[in-house]
Amino acid sequence: MPRVTYIQADGQSQEVNLESGSSLMQGAVDNMIDGIVAECGGSCSCATCHCYIDADWVDKVEPAEEMETDLLDCVSEPKDNSRLSCQVKVSDALDGLVVHLPTTQF
Amino acid sequence: MAAKSRCIIIGASHAAAQLAPTLRQQGWTGSISMICNEYALPYHRPPLSKDFLAGTKTAEQILIRPAAVYKKCDVGITMGVTVAAIDRSNKQIMLEDGLALDYDKLVLTTGARVRKIDIPGVDLNGVFYLRDLNDAQQIKMSTGANKRAVIIGGGYIGLETASALRKIGMQVTVLEAMPRILQRVTAPEVAAFYSRIHKEEGVEIVAGVQAVSISGDKQVESVQCHDGTEYEADIVIIGVGVIPNTELAEQAGLEIDNGIVVDEYARTSDEDILAAGDCTSHYNPIYQRHLRLESVQNALDQASVAASTISGNLKAYSALPWFWSDQYDLKLQIAGLSQGYTDVVVRGDIGDSRSFAAFYMREGKLLAVDAVNRPQEFMFGKKLIMQGNQLDPGQLADESLPLKTLVAS
Ligand SMILES: Cc1cc2nc3c(=O)[nH]c(=O)nc-3n(C[C@H](O)[C@H](O)[C@H](O)COP(=O)(O)OP(=O)(O)OC[C@H]3O[C@@H](n4cnc5c(N)ncnc54)[C@H](O)[C@@H]3O)c2cc1C
Ligand code: FES
Numbered sequence: 088m089p090r091v092t093y094i095q096a097d098g099q100s101q102e103v104n105l106e107s108g109s110s111l112m113q114g115a116v117d118n119m120i121d122g123i124v125a126e127c128g129g130s131c132s133c134a135t136c137h138c139y140i141d142a143d144w145v146d147k148v149e150p151a152e153e154m155e156t157d158l159l160d161c162v163s164e165p166k167d168n169s170r171l172s173c174q175v176k177v178s179d180a181l182d183g184l185v186v187h188l189p190t191t192q193f
Numbered sequence: 194m195a196a197k198s199r200c201i202i203i204g205a206s207h208a209a210a211q212l213a214p215t216l217r218q219q220g221w222t223g224s225i226s227m228i229c230n231e232y233a234l235p236y237h238r239p240p241l242s243k244d245f246l247a248g249t250k251t252a253e254q255i256l257i258r259p260a261a262v263y264k265k266c267d268v269g270i271t272m273g274v275t276v277a278a279i280d281r282s283n284k285q286i287m288l289e290d291g292l293a294l295d296y297d298k299l300v301l302t303t304g305a306r307v308r309k310i311d312i313p314g315v316d317l318n319g320v321f322y323l324r325d326l327n328d329a330q331q332i333k334m335s336t337g338a339n340k341r342a343v344i345i346g347g348g349y350i351g352l353e354t355a356s357a358l359r360k361i362g363m364q365v366t367v368l369e370a371m372p373r374i375l376q377r378v379t380a381p382e383v384a385a386f387y388s389r390i391h392k393e394e395g396v397e398i399v400a401g402v403q404a405v406s407i408s409g410d411k412q413v414e415s416v417q418c419h420d421g422t423e424y425e426a427d428i429v430i431i432g433v434g435v436i437p438n439t440e441l442a443e444q445a446g447l448e449i450d451n452g453i454v455v456d457e458y459a460r461t462s463d464e465d466i467l468a469a470g471d472c473t474s475h476y477n478p479i480y481q482r483h484l485r486l487e488s489v490q491n492a493l494d495q496a497s498v499a500a501s502t503i504s505g506n507l508k509a510y511s512a513l514p515w516f517w518s519d520q521y522d523l524k525l526q527i528a529g530l531s532q533g534y535t536d537v538v539v540r541g542d543i544g545d546s547r548s549f550a551a552f553y554m555r556e557g558k559l560l561a562v563d564a565v566n567r568p569q570e571f572m573f574g575k576k577l578i579m580q581g582n583q584l585d586p587g588q589l590a591d592e593s594l595p596l597k598t599l600v601a602s
Contacts, residue, residue, distance in 0.1 A: 116257075116258060117258055117259055117261070117262055118262075119214055119218060119262065119265075119266070121218075124493075126489060126490055126493055126515075127239075127489065127517060128237045128239065128240075128257070128489070130239070130240075130243075130517065130519060131524070132517040132519075132524060132526055133515075133517075134568070134572060154524060154566070154568060157567075157568040157569050158568040158569075158572065160569060160572075161568065161569055161572030161573060161597075162572075
């Protein structure tokens, strides 16, 4: 079970275990982590599950597809390491992953 | 807040899955229990006509949260039990078996049920409606490559079902009583687009026909229409809209007007009874009228508002409605409500391509956007609707001009 750390914009952090094959969004929802809204439940339609992948991990995460990158262009405060957490699947290779959350999803 | 306060939620719904843990997070120390007539933890309904039906997601994969979350938040869930009545004077609910339960705060998230049609043969084996997991599981057991499906109703759910059944190799016909599909919800241009795509994908769409009977021995064999036409079918799926579940509220004397009437804090006409989701009618400040919405967005947002109200920090509901629909490789995102539009501006090639945006306008202002494989038009469209500025149709249609540039900063 990969372990993932979610860090809020105010610095608070939570470390949780996720099922392999699950998404970063589901991991946040399952653990009641604030800051991930996920209105569409992972269908890449709402862009309310925006997060930033920690700089040390960016290269290890599969790149985003076009629909996702288009949505990411429109979130508030997009950055190079922005991702929609529902589109990032976790695996043992991502054990230790660190994810930062934005100040707002809207 | 008294430690012994009891909050009961009727319906293990989309709204309940949001409300219960949020309420706990906001510091509610009393009990929280959900009571539902279905036999499942709250699940995402949208995949029922999409990934679940097409076989790419399992029942477990569409759960909103795993059982452990409710356990951790100390939320009790009673499944397979119907709430029969609300007794407001004693602040109790009555279950179907006669058991009475006390509440301090009661939340109605009873959702909606399918509208049934009354024609001969609807009770034959192989005739289905689609609202809950049980329906979807029954349908799935009757599907199979090369079998024939007739779908009655060309709304989003009917069309998504058509797409999912094509994916598994079925022959699909959609019968729509109105002159065109998606009549109630989209402009003719958008309906024509979806008709073309379904045709390209091998679905037969017949509009302007009314199904008048279904025949077969025990098992459905065909559907007859008012104009004498007949369509052979191994399964029939009926998707002609839903009716809000307001009876409990109505019997309890709460105000009903095309849904359980709630204020901007999700309160019904009884301050200890709240309601959220498909069963409600609320005043929307953006469109300045009462709305009854059937969407996940509304269920989630109203549930959050209800949680805040119960926790005592009032937070008014004022969200732009939005909706999505997945068919084939098309991702439709809809922002706002188009009712009352006078003009439609199309951006992109709606006649030949698989991507465009349609802007619904009234008096030069944007009311709603249908964006197909155009996430940016959806996202910036939302902002443009909220800003409420006058917009130039020529600029909206001009693809060389990024929509972003029209958004006031
Ligand atoms: C096939 C399908 C596809 C959809 N696709 C989309 C989509 O793509 N996007 C979107 O935004 N929306 C979609 N929707 C709509 C969306 O699912 C609903 O708007 C949403 O589920 C509403 O949630 P809710 O909380 O109001 O109640 P629901 O999730 O409807 O739950 C209400 C629950 O209350 C129970 N209940 C009712 N009365 C009682 C009682 N007396 N006692 C006990 N239990 C009771 C019901 O059985 C039900 O389990 C779709 C719906 C369906 C059916
Ligand atoms: S949950 Fe909606 S885009 Fe990720």
